[in-house]
Amino acid sequence: MFKIGQPFRVSYGALLAAPALLFAAGQSVASVRVIENFSNTPTVTVYHGSADGFAAKVGKPPAGAAAHALEIRWKPTHKSYAQMYFSAAVGLPHTLNHPRGKLEMKIYATTPNCLWAVAARIKDNNGEIFSFQIPMSIKPGHWKTIVIPVKYALQQARWGPGATAPMQGPINLTGLALGLNPHMPAGFLWIKDVAWQSAVKSSTPPSGGGVVPQAPVKKMPLIASVFTSNMVLQREHRDPVWGWAPPHQEVTISFAGQTKKTIADAAGKWMVKLNPMQANATGAAMDVVAGSRRLVLSNILVGDVWLCAGQSNMEYPMYGWTPGADTAKFIKNADHPTLRLLTIPNQLAATARRNLSAAAWQVCTPQTVRSFSAVAYFFGNDLRKKLGVPIGLIADDWGGTPIQPWMPRLAYQGPQFQWDMNQINTADRAFKKSQKLYDHWVRRAEKAQAAGMPLPPRPARPKNVLVSNPEHQMVIFNAMVNPLIPYRLRGIVWYQGESNCYPDAPLYFIRLRALIDSWRKLWHQGNIPFGIVQIAPYAGYGNNLYEPDVWRGEEKVAATVPDTGIVGTMDVGLLHNIHPFNKQAVGHRLALWALARVYGRKGINFSGPIFKSINIAGSSAIIHFHYTDGGLATRNGKALNDFEIAGPNHKYMPARARIVGNSIVVHTHSILHPVAVRFAWSDRAQPNLMNKAGLPALPFSAH
Numbered sequence: 001m002f003k004i005g006q007p008f009r010v011s012y013g014a015l016l017a018a019p020a021l022l023f024a025a026g027q028s029v030a031s032v033r034v035i036e037n038f039s040n041t042p043t044v045t046v047y048h049g050s051a052d053g054f055a056a057k058v059g060k061p062p063a064g065a066a067a068h069a070l071e072i073r074w075k076p077t078h079k080s081y082a083q084m085y086f087s088a089a090v091g092l093p094h095t096l097n098h099p100r101g102k103l104e105m106k107i108y109a110t111t112p113n114c115l116w117a118v119a120a121r122i123k124d125n126n127g128e129i130f131s132f133q134i135p136m137s138i139k140p141g142h143w144k145t146i147v148i149p150v151k152y153a154l155q156q157a158r159w160g161p162g163a164t165a166p167m168q169g170p171i172n173l174t175g176l177a178l179g180l181n182p183h184m185p186a187g188f189l190w191i192k193d194v195a196w197q198s199a200v201k202s203s204t205p206p207s208g209g210g211v212v213p214q215a216p217v218k219k220m221p222l223i224a225s226v227f228t229s230n231m232v233l234q235r236e237h238r239d240p241v242w243g244w245a246p247p248h249q250e251v252t253i254s255f256a257g258q259t260k261k262t263i264a265d266a267a268g269k270w271m272v273k274l275n276p277m278q279a280n281a282t283g284a285a286m287d288v289v290a291g292s293r294r295l296v297l298s299n300i301l302v303g304d305v306w307l308c309a310g311q312s313n314m315e316y317p318m319y320g321w322t323p324g325a326d327t328a329k330f331i332k333n334a335d336h337p338t339l340r341l342l343t344i345p346n347q348l349a350a351t352a353r354r355n356l357s358a359a360a361w362q363v364c365t366p367q368t369v370r371s372f373s374a375v376a377y378f379f380g381n382d383l384r385k386k387l388g389v390p391i392g393l394i395a396d397d398w399g400g401t402p403i404q405p406w407m408p409r410l411a412y413q414g415p416q417f418q419w420d421m422n423q424i425n426t427a428d429r430a431f432k433k434s435q436k437l438y439d440h441w442v443r444r445a446e447k448a449q450a451a452g453m454p455l456p457p458r459p460a461r462p463k464n465v466l467v468s469n470p471e472h473q474m475v476i477f478n479a480m481v482n483p484l485i486p487y488r489l490r491g492i493v494w495y496q497g498e499s500n501c502y503p504d505a506p507l508y509f510i511r512l513r514a515l516i517d518s519w520r521k522l523w524h525q526g527n528i529p530f531g532i533v534q535i536a537p538y539a540g541y542g543n544n545l546y547e548p549d550v551w552r553g554e555e556k557v558a559a560t561v562p563d564t565g566i567v568g569t570m571d572v573g574l575l576h577n578i579h580p581f582n583k584q585a586v587g588h589r590l591a592l593w594a595l596a597r598v599y600g601r602k603g604i605n606f607s608g609p610i611f612k613s614i615n616i617a618g619s620s621a622i623i624h625f626h627y628t629d630g631g632l633a634t635r636n637g638k639a640l641n642d643f644e645i646a647g648p649n650h651k652y653m654p655a656r657a658r659i660v661g662n663s664i665v666v667h668t669h670s671i672l673h674p675v676a677v678r679f680a681w682s683d684r685a686q687p688n689l690m691n692k693a694g695l696p697a698l699p700f701s702a703h
Contacts, residue, residue, distance in 0.1 A: 220244035220268065220355060222295050223288050226487050229298045230361040232340045232392025234305045234488035235279045242271035245290035254287040255300070256280070264290070277302045279389035281338045299363070301338060303390030304383065305489050306594075308376035309406070309481070310496035312399030313535070313586075316579055317371045324574075324581040327374060331366050338390040339364035339380055341372050346398050349479035350431065350464030352408070356483045361392070373397060375495055375533070378587025379594075386595055394487075396480055398470055402499040403511045405476035411518035412473065416510055420473050427466045434462040471499075485522050491529035491598055492519070493590050497554065498535050498578055501546040501683070508553030513561055527563040529598045531590050534566055534698060536573030536580045539684040547683035551699050555610070565593045568608040570680055570687050571635060571696040589695065605629040605693035611700035614677060620667040621645060621677045623702070628662040630692030640664065642687040646676040646703075664689075676703035 223243035233239045245251050245264040253260045253272050260272035270290075283299035308314060318327050318334070342361045362368040369377055373395040380393040398405075404420065412420045437459055445455045466472040500508050516530050532554050541547055558566035567589035572582040580586070592606040609625040609632065616622075625632070634640060643666050645655040655668040655677070666677050680687040680699035689697040 222290055222293050223297075224354075224483070225356040225359045226342075226484055227286075227297060228342075228359065228361045229300070230340055230363050231297070231342070232301045232303050232305050232361070232390050233274070233277070234490060235302050235389065236276050237488050238273040238276055239488045240271055240273050240486050241286075242269065243288070244268045245270055245293070249290050251288070251290045254289075256284050256302070279303050281390050301340065301390035301392075303338070303392060304387070305392040305394065305487070306376075306380060306383075307394045307396060307484070307489055307492045308373055308379065308495075309396040309492065310494055310533075311397060311401050311499055313498070313533070313579055313583075314373055314375055314395070314495040315397035315399045316374050316583060318374045318377055319370045320374075320581070321579065322577070322581065324577075325374070325583070326581070327583075330377075330584070331370055334364055334366050334369040334377070334381075336364040336381065336384060339384050340390065340392045341368055341377075342392070342394045343372060344394065344396040344480045344484075346470075347479040348405075348467040348470055348475040350427070350466045350475065352478045352482040354483060356480075374583035375587045375590070376493075378584045379493060379590040380587075382588055382591035383594060386591070386601075387599065394484065396484070398476055398480070400499055401470050401476060401496070403496060403508070403515060404473050405470055406481065406496070407474065407511065407515045408477045408482065408518050408522060409474055410521060411511075411514040413514075416507075417514070424466070424473055427464050427472075431462055431464040434460070438462050481519070482522075486524055489523070489525065489528055491531065491594060493531040493533070493594075495533035495535075495586070497550045498538070501535075501541040501550055503543075503546070505546045505549035506553075508550045509556045510553075512553055512557045516557070516561055516564065529594070530561070530564045531593050532558055532564060532566045533586055533590065534569050536569040537575060537680075537683055537685050538573060538578045539575040540578060541683050544682045544684055548681045548699060548701065552701070555698060555700070563597075565597050565607070566610075566698065567593055568696040568698045570608075570685065570699065571690065573686070575684060575686070592695075605691070605695065608695035609689065609691050609697040611679075611698070611702055614702045616674060619669075619672050619674065620665050621674045622660075623664045623666060623677060623679075625662065625664075625697070627695075628691050632659045632662060632664065633690055633692050634688040635690050635694070635696070636688050638688060640687075640689055642680040642682075642685045642689075644678040644681065645671055645674045646678075647671040647673055648675055650676060652676075652678055676701070678702075 221243060222245060223241070227241060227243075241253055241260075243251070245268055247264055247266050247268050249264050251262050251264060251270045251272075253262075253274075255274060256277055258275050260274065262270050262272050264270040280302040283301060286297040286300055288295045288297070316325075318331050319325075320327055340361050341364055342359060344356065345358050347357060364372075364377075364381075373393075376393045376395050380391045384391045409424065411417075412424065438461060441456060441459055445458070448455050466475050470476060494512075497508065500511070512532075520526070520528055534554050535547065535550060537547070554566055558564050567586065569580065569586060572580045572585050574580055589606075592604055595601040596604040596606040605627075607627040609627055612624045612626050614621055614623055640657040640659070643655045643657040643664075644652040645666050645668055646652045653668050653670055655666045655671075657664050657666045667674070678699075678701045679689070679697065681701050685699065687697065687699070691697075
């Protein structure tokens with residue numbers, strides 16, 4: 001057992017190695033200092049950019065938590081969570097895949113409302129790393145022993161890029177890591193007794209370094225993983241249902257009084273389309289039969305299905321990452337049998353995957369909603385109440401990601417994406433080259449093994465460099481979106497853009513438009529409605545005009561791409577926190593947009609004021625708006641703020657603004673001949689303009 005201040009020992013007597021502690025802020029780390037001696041109360045600090053700090057030292061936990069342990073404190077400002085790993089190198093030989101092996105650690109936390117993902121990373125003697133996570137809550141003020149069985153690890157970990165089958169052994173273990181992924185922006189905890197326990201003894205590897213590894217058998221499931229018990233199928237449309245069976249085998253699907261039969265193609269793929277169905281809140285079973293294989297899915301409803309995608313503000317769960325998110329009362333009352341939730345696990349792939357590695361629809365309860373997307377929940381629950389039909393929500397999100405990894409290869413068409421395509425093609429060529437070398441080694445190794453000779457040196461297993469970072473082109477779409485296609489949807493809502501607030505922010509318009517166009521083409525469901533959440537003001541991007549460039553792109557897409565819409569967030573932003581706490585308002589506004597524009601409900605005020613036109617009258621500029629429902633107002637009863645005006649030199653000056661009917665008159669005495677007006681055109685803006693329906697105006701720059 002590994003204890004603070006003592007060497008790391010493994011139960012099977014392998015080589016001792018000094019433990020190391022690594023901290024990672026989000027997905028990238030600028031600098032790391034590694035502790036190798038815990039006995040002298042060292043401190044470890046890792047910086048992300050210039051603001052995120054983490055520290056660790058040996059300390060004594062609070063009263064009631066006797067025994068010394070490693071104390072960890074963190075307070076990141078740019079990321080919403082920290083990843084912390086204990087890592088250790090261990091000596092060969094050791095067979096990893098024994099089902100009774102396990103990884104174990106004890107945790108004591110005092111930060112309330114903690115939800116953790118306990119992670120493990122396994123490294124084999126070829127340098128490959130396999131990882132997996134187990135979500136887990138920790139009650140504050142108590143030691144909790146966490147055990148990760150190797151059997152579970154092998155089921156969750158995967159070989160290489162694009163693989164869907166579990167890794168197969170035996171695997172020679174050379175390193176392991178235990179980690180915590182706390183979804184809190186600040187906090188502290190204590191860790192002790194980290195252990196690797198094996199149920200098998202050491203054995204000598206065969207002459208030549210082992211046997212030639214065989215590629216894992218990729219056995220595809222009878223039905224795609226997006227189809228599980230508790231799911232919702234889209235009403236009033238021919239829902240596609242698909243999966244895999246032996247080539248040319250007959251497959252029969254029975255559901256809701258209808259039976260469909262088809263024959264698997266030469267590759268084993270099959271698909272049927274169910275007859276259109278009306279909404280049904282009574283759970284029904286789906287029976288899938290192919291030869292001797294049979295699968296029954298239960299408690300399936302028919303209603304409306306929405307895909308909710310984006311980065312951390314879409315990912316932000318109901319329990320909240322910070323104390324400012326007061327959602328406990330909503331969680332307590334979230335017992336909704338006709339609201340169903342599906343969270344897509346975070347994974348990367350260099351090529352488009354056909355299936356999810358793991359997915360499970362859940363009935364919405366206080367327990368299941370706690371870690372679910374808050375925006376998606378509030379949006380879907382509003383629809384459920386207003387429409388009176390079952391609602392299925394698919395949360396497909398990854399914090400800290402720009403738009404590029406969400407775009408499929410199809411989106412990167414045209415000269416404006418030439419740089420991206422060069423990156424993709426370069427990675428593809430390098431992967432093919434390494435694959436060719438590896439295949440050549442396999443052939444040589446097989447001959448050597450057959451002759452009883454030592455194996456030649458083994459090259460690294462081929463890996464596409466794109467999957468090394470979730471910010472690379474296509475990699476999230478390939479693993480987390482493509483396997484959903486063509487699951488029938490009612491619409492999509494999108495909350496992303498913070499990670500594109502950089503010098504190339506002016507490109508956000510063409511990227512978002514390309515994403516929408518490509519998703520619609522691949523889904524083959526026409527112009528799937530697409531709702532956009534405007535990112536909220538946040539004074540942490542380094543340049544106060546990067547975010548306005550993203551706003552411009554979001555608003556231009558909503559104005560020019562059919563069947564899209566945008567909801568404003570200028571009144572909920574927190575200048576010191578990139579994650580606004582008020583997710584209820586965001587979800588509610590998305591629901592208003594959907595009810596009015598997707599479902600055609602009349603009399604719904606669904607948008608704040610959006611710039612329409614500008615007239616110059618002498619020394620004043622007159623601004624006209626769409627969506628002035630009930631008239632214009634300020635949300636705090638004070639004078640209008642955050643308006644600027646510019647003359648022929650295009651130097652903007654703060655301006656006075658007043659409401660005149662459904663328009664706004666802007667002027668300043670220092671500019672006699674205005675040519676342009678800006679409103680809230682800064683990431684530090686806190687404007688108060690709204691319509692009398694209480695919906696905030698969107699920022700604009702006009703001339």
